[in-house]
Amino acid sequence: MSGGSGRKRTLPGFGLTMGLTLTWLSIVVLIPLAGLFFKTYELSFDQFVAILTSRRTLNALRISFGLAFAASLVNLVMGLIIVWALVRYRFPGRRIFDAIVDIPFALPTAVAGVALTALFAQKGWLGAPLAELGIKVAFRPLGIFVAMIFIGFPFVVRTVQPVLQDLEAEVEEAAASLGANRWHVITKVILPSLTPAILTGFALAFARAVGEYGSVIFIAGNLPNVSEIAPLLIVIRLSEFRYADATAIAVIMLVVSFLIILAINRVQRWAQTRAADAF
Numbered sequence: 001m002s003g004g005s006g007r008k009r010t011l012p013g014f015g016l017t018m019g020l021t022l023t024w025l026s027i028v029v030l031i032p033l034a035g036l037f038f039k040t041y042e043l044s045f046d047q048f049v050a051i052l053t054s055r056r057t058l059n060a061l062r063i064s065f066g067l068a069f070a071a072s073l074v075n076l077v078m079g080l081i082i083v084w085a086l087v088r089y090r091f092p093g094r095r096i097f098d099a100i101v102d103i104p105f106a107l108p109t110a111v112a113g114v115a116l117t118a119l120f121a122q123k124g125w126l127g128a129p130l131a132e133l134g135i136k137v138a139f140r141p142l143g144i145f146v147a148m149i150f151i152g153f154p155f156v157v158r159t160v161q162p163v164l165q166d167l168e169a170e171v172e173e174a175a176a177s178l179g180a181n182r183w184h185v186i187t188k189v190i191l192p193s194l195t196p197a198i199l200t201g202f203a204l205a206f207a208r209a210v211g212e213y214g215s216v217i218f219i220a221g222n223l224p225n226v227s228e229i230a231p232l233l234i235v236i237r238l239s240e241f242r243y244a245d246a247t248a249i250a251v252i253m254l255v256v257s258f259l260i261i262l263a264i265n266r267v268q269r270w271a272q273t274r275a276a277d278a279f
Contacts, residue, residue: 033254039247051248056224057233060249063141064230065256068209071148075205076198079156086157087164101157104150109214116147117219139221144229147215152205159201160194167193199268203261210257 040048051057086098104112120127120137127138137143167190213231221227230253237246 036247036250036254039244040251042244043248047244048248051245052252056228057230057249059225060228060230060233061252061256063144063228064210064253067141067145068148068206068212071145071152071209072202072206074149075153075156076202079153079201079205080160080194080198082153082157083160083164087161101154104152104154109151109212110218112150113147113215113218116143116150116215120146120219138219139223139227141220141227143219143221144216144227147219148209148212151212151215152209155204155208156198156201159204160197163194163197196268199264203264203268206264207257207261210253 043051082101086094086101117138118124120130120143122128122131122136122138124138127136130137135142137146211231213229213235216229217232220229220232222232230249234246234249234253237243237249
């Protein structure tokens, strides 16, 4: 085959599959998002800035993004502990606990919100003893934090679990036999292999928490400037027929979420490259 004829691909049909991919992504993702941006053109620049810099909007965005980030950090730590226990140890009921992890995936968000509210209300099973200690969860920002943890932790577990399963325990034993202590085994052998999956799980948990609505509004209390999340503020603006205002808030949520996830993906690529170089 001559050099000018080009290199033939092992799998044919690249043009067709790429065309279908771009078409589907455009229909499902790009066109709806473009419509969101076009809707904000009904507002002048000054109106757009006024909406985004209003005290209610800023507080709603701060609550949504701040608590989502904090909840994702908690899910990251606890998710790793859960994954380690499920993968590295054998104990009675392990399969049951492994199945329980998926409950937040299957449970309707409204059901999760009602259950958490009943549990953490001042007269609930957990809310009552916490209230005696002066800790109020339901109808407070803390309740939003708890709900975001509940709906986000399966993303970390299910993303990291298959990677840890593929990481053979013999690799850790080999490192230990060569003189590495437990801390070096964790930092030099285990974490470099798990870091890309950890970052992916964190990004998925964060994205889910930021956009969560159903399970949060029941336990949040929804007080403006106190416990009102950005998705709820968007719904309120829609109910007031202030569609341009709602899309302005939605656009800033979209842009901020995209930038955060883009940054996480960049770090993930760096971690993958570093792990490949290490091996």
